[in-house]
Amino acid sequence: MFTGIVEEVGRVSAFKKAGNFAVLEIECCNILGGIVTGDSVSVNGVCLTVTKCGGKSFNVDISYETLDKSSLAYTSYGDPLNLERAATLSTKLGGHLVLGHVDCLARILEIKKESGAYRLRVQYSADIDQYVAVKGSISLDGISLTVSDIPAESVCEVAVIPHTFENTLLRYKKAGDYLNVEVDMIARYIEKLLKKETKADKLKENVLKMQQLEDFL
DSSP states (O other): OBOSOOOEEEEEEEEEEETTEEEEEEEOSTTGGGOOTTOEEEETTEEEEEEEEOSSEEEEEEEHHHHHHSGGGGOOTTOEEEEEEOOOTTSOOSSOOBOOOOOEEEEEEEEEEETTEEEEEEEOOGGGGGGOOTTOEEEETTEEEEEEEEEETTEEEEEEOHHHHHTSGGGGOOTTOEEEEEEOHHHHHHHHHHHHHHHHHHHHHHHHHHHHHHHHO
């Protein structure tokens, strides 16, 4: 589990596809001292397992499903990557709870600087519309952001402060690029609970109708 607060922007030093998976080598500095083989690391918002650690880099394996559903499939040498180590019980929850499970890709429609900050507008799959709400949380390439507006169906805007923009890979992005999206996990749990309540209400209603029918007969 992660918090959506990027610790470092690393670089792809090698990317090799082998059958149904790929091996990604990531060059970085700040987080190397705090990870070991077997640890979970968020790479552009994707939870991956460290398979090898070196002096200047670490390796992760990427499954076929992850390649199919995330932007990591389009990774190439030298690309920047948002990195965050897994949260611990002593980690500050500066963002929101992020699992590292990608829901879909979002296409950047616009990045515009306004009043010292940046406005990022993205378009995503209609399948996640119900989970995106104004003032709600959303993870874009592993960055915890707050939805500031929903100007159209399957489109949302987030405000990005200069610090976040300059210290994540967003500074390299442009209109037309894609970002990994993960919706707020709390929204999913609420939806499931509401569905259960709805089913329970229908069941009670059907039982009541049966009782009324039995009384009538």
